[in-house]
Amino acid sequence: MRRFGHCQVDGVWGQIWVKALAGNEFLFLFGNVGLPYMDQLYAKRWTIEQCFQNLKGRGFNLEATHLRCHRKLRKLVALVSLAYALCLSVGTVANAKIKPIARKNHGYRATSLSRHGLNLLRQLTRPHAAPDEPIARKLLGLLDAFSRYLACRQSIKIVG
Incomplete structure (x- = not known):
């Protein structure tokens, strides 16, 4: 896992959080929140995204x-x-x-x-x-x- 503070991506300044996953894949997170909390916020956001995916499809349609x-x-x-x-x-x-x-x-x-x-x-x-x-x-x-x-x-x- 690597963290990079104060980076610019497409003209926007923020922090980058990178984690190596299985199979030579990477999870890249970019945001303007504190680096120590970026992965925790992403986990909470992902729960909400799963909820929306289920409401839109997967049986609830x-x-x-x-x-x-x-x-x-x-x-x-x-x-x-x-x-x-x-x-x-x-x-x-x-x-x-x-x-x-x-x-x-x-x-x-x-x-x-x-x-x-x-x-x-x-x-x-x-x-x-x-x-x-x-x-x-x-x-x-x-x-x-x-x-x-x-x-x-x-x-x-x-x-x-």
């Missing part, structure tokens, strides 16, 4: 909407965001306690946590799903707790 009304579009974004959060929560719990995500040869997960949760929730809604399996019981318990939580807070209202 928010970009496929033909809505033009801003009020309805805001409600749709709010509901899809809640669905994404639920799938991410289910995927995180399932990965830790129920069914771990398989790893590929390079060590990364075969699917994301949100996709894992979405796949498990889809399995529960299929006609041939066996609700007596341990995975199904735990997921149904999680969904039941979530619906009870929302029922207790009837003042929650999505306003467009």
